[in-house]
Amino acid sequence: MRNTAVLLIACPDNKGLVAAIANFLLKHNANILHADQHQDSAAGLFLMRVEWALEGFELGLHKFDESFGPIAVKHDMAWNLSLSSVRPRMAIFVSKLDHCLADLLYRHHAGELYCDIPLIISNHPDTHWLAEAYKIPFQHIPVSKENKQEAEAQQRALLEAHHVDFMVLARYMQVLSSGFIAHYLNRIINIHHSFLPAFHGAKPYQRAFDRGVKLIGATSHYVTEDLDDGPIIEQDVTRISHRDDLETLVQKGADLEKVVLSRAVRWHIDNRILVYGNKTVVFD
């Protein structure tokens, strides 16, 4: 059913880029389904996402690189080709709080997330039952100060063994090492329970409550070495009032976290996100 190719491109802005890409696709008889582009005039960048039907496309995909390569070189393009028929493989990291995990598993079951989930990794056994209900393999890897390095080695071995393409930290309460993050650059999606950059760091709901804000938020972002400072993918907020104590605030926030994280995951799977600098373009 899904049988399309998606090409993401970023390059210095220049005349003739759209024509070059459109002509290349036309030459191979592509039927373009969606195309969206963005020029960041401040950065002098051209960013594009184009999706076409593979039915009738006359270039074998194994030859795409060879065929598109010269165009990419000429225009200094960074590019990435993906096929919508290929389900990317997503691992979910979780601790004790299970609302984001439950939400992702339900959406996966409902067909909203076109991916495989070969693996849930948790430092606690609490969510095992959810994994079982949705028939997803679950690995309990306790993490402590002492075993942190080993635990991470074990996690990475599992990720490789299961050919994981990207990871979601669904309220995973452990910090990953720089090496881990570097290896999966722009492939680890986190949910932070505040409207970043506000309440960056620990206990954002408590701090929001103490500050007396009138809205609380949630932010999904790619994980970088700087905690909570990675490229933002999506944010949303909800209204609170003086009637909300910390408990109802946390509850309202949980609803936000679920929605904001699941949007980011879906967009990542659908190859809608281009990271440039510390920002993202999300092609809708």
Added chain:
Amino acid sequence: MRNTAVLLIACPDNKGLVAAIANFLLKHNANILHADQHQDSAAGLFLMRVEWALEGFELGLHKFDESFGPIAVKHDMAWNLSLSSVRPRMAIFVSKLDHCLADLLYRHHAGELYCDIPLIISNHPDTHWLAEAYKIPFQHIPVSKENKQEAEAQQRALLEAHHVDFMVLARYMQVLSSGFIAHYLNRIINIHHSFLPAFHGAKPYQRAFDRGVKLIGATSHYVTEDLDDGPIIEQDVTRISHRDDLETLVQKGADLEKVVLSRAVRWHIDNRILVYGNKTVVFD
């Protein structure tokens, strides 16, 4: 400062459309600033908006028609070229309620609406002072059952004399004739004080209050013969509660009306709206 051309295109969807347009623009050395397209797969339609810098563009605009015509004919395109340097001429129709008028005049003054306002027409004298404050000519044309036809004739004569391109009904309480509407098809923008199609027709706030809805809305749309049924350009809503009586509900609604109407007007001026069937695409 604003020196770009905008081309809006609608045609049957087909391979090679993007390439045809991109090649045409490249051939004349256009520097594309924004391009956005949409395929309505249900309707089999291709819709596009492309904007390019005129600096360096090597085709004289007086020759655009001749030069682009054959491409348009080949692909059965409906198209429209506009220049961002040309301020369209907007007339505002208003009755007694002045919040939308005041908002449009302020935005025009602030540079948010790149248009000229040669004329405000009202069936009441009440808003004359506002027109004066913003130095916009004001015409008081009373309308009654008896003089409806004459009044409209007078209005149309004024619109022509002032070379008006499009009109905004800023809570204008009179119904326009079919002939008037047909003459200015997709060039009359109305604001309706409900979330259409809910509370279509008279007294939407009262009916919203009586029904006990939890949100109220506003809708801007192009005027067609079927009252409140024209193509929707923009909508928004705001939350109300049992604490809102009809008066505060009307007040909250007024804020919505201003924002929703002004967005529609700005998008119309910036040639971002394509009407097809009874729907709109708003290229953002």
Added chain:
Amino acid sequence: MRNTAVLLIACPDNKGLVAAIANFLLKHNANILHADQHQDSAAGLFLMRVEWALEGFELGLHKFDESFGPIAVKHDMAWNLSLSSVRPRMAIFVSKLDHCLADLLYRHHAGELYCDIPLIISNHPDTHWLAEAYKIPFQHIPVSKENKQEAEAQQRALLEAHHVDFMVLARYMQVLSSGFIAHYLNRIINIHHSFLPAFHGAKPYQRAFDRGVKLIGATSHYVTEDLDDGPIIEQDVTRISHRDDLETLVQKGADLEKVVLSRAVRWHIDNRILVYGNKTVVFD
């Protein structure tokens, strides 16, 4: 932990009502935790919700009726007392679409909904696995034109056998009989997948798509004999654009339905909703 009493009152507005209630509570040494009141001046009604701690309250609840009765009679009050320590018993009706069911079950598991769920009733077996995952009894009662009456009799017998207090129609696709509805007046909560009164009736998403609206909505309401016309409890909307086809529109709508329905259910459980006429007051 939860050990409070909630009193909901509706009566003709008059002087001395707050004093009468406050004095009654003070006399029995009640520690008021929340009190909220509303006067509908158009209807001449006084509506109040007051919640107090039972610890230290010196009136035995079995004597509440006797003790409060004279005050209620004097002021012509309709009133209802409930205890937050008592979990109301909720039945969920569902058909094939499972997103609202999954959401309610997860929230119940997470402690957001302080109720018991003795029963899920469905006219299809599809959601049995979800009921099992959350360990909730599931009854499959097929419904057809022929067996409609019997099926309903079977449903009602089950509801009585399980001492069900209220029901949630979580996208249940069958219409209930007048008798059924009358028996459970203001105790059946439905979710309609549009912003009522817009797209009242069948296929609201399709009709929203065809009309070209810019926002879609969901509405939870108490079920009355007039389909989709009962007192509205909660509504919300989300933005869509021309990029949304019917499928993504349905998907975005599902997220709304879950949130809007779960809010209504929580408020019902917490005795926050007062129905009067065809409206609700939701005390927050």
Added chain:
Amino acid sequence: MRNTAVLLIACPDNKGLVAAIANFLLKHNANILHADQHQDSAAGLFLMRVEWALEGFELGLHKFDESFGPIAVKHDMAWNLSLSSVRPRMAIFVSKLDHCLADLLYRHHAGELYCDIPLIISNHPDTHWLAEAYKIPFQHIPVSKENKQEAEAQQRALLEAHHVDFMVLARYMQVLSSGFIAHYLNRIINIHHSFLPAFHGAKPYQRAFDRGVKLIGATSHYVTEDLDDGPIIEQDVTRISHRDDLETLVQKGADLEKVVLSRAVRWHIDNRILVYGNKTVVFD
């Protein structure tokens, strides 16, 4: 038309508070129109707003203090009585940006803000024309490093001469001295063009743009010595995307600022705001 009294109360939470207040009002034959209360259980505080009709109220207001005083003393209440018939006197401070000023003046004209505006003070002459259009006195007081103290003395003299009750900083770009702020504690309302505490300080739009946030916000708050750290009255946000450059972001933000500031001003005028600690309760 408006002929009510509003009593705001804050005191340690205790049994019998509602009864004490209700009985006091009943004794003097008050017809309560709205009453709302809030208990902050963490802080052990009781906060209340009660509004009653003065028609039929049998206690002369000159005797209110004497009559209510003993109750207030007994319960250690901080309280404030105000009359809705008395228009508070508001001064507006503005610099060059005029969108908030224009919005406030229009709302005042439209009857949304029940106050008098004896004075607009600006450090630039640019908005003089707006003041004239709405017939409000305008004082141009240039401010520089050198004359800062004198300028403030001049401002304060004007405020006193005009019996100003509270001030609105409608994008006023000068910092006020501690003495000034202390004198008008909780009587100076500022609008900050970010979702505080994010982008606290200078150039919030630029920094929001650079950080790549997906929503921008505005915050109205009472001014305290700590810049941008005073009690928050209201906040709101709007969605932006990669398509927004700094200019459109500023434009979208301006719409937020207007709405957020005007709500705060209206609530202040209607005596709906209780400041406690560094937070506010806004009784709706």
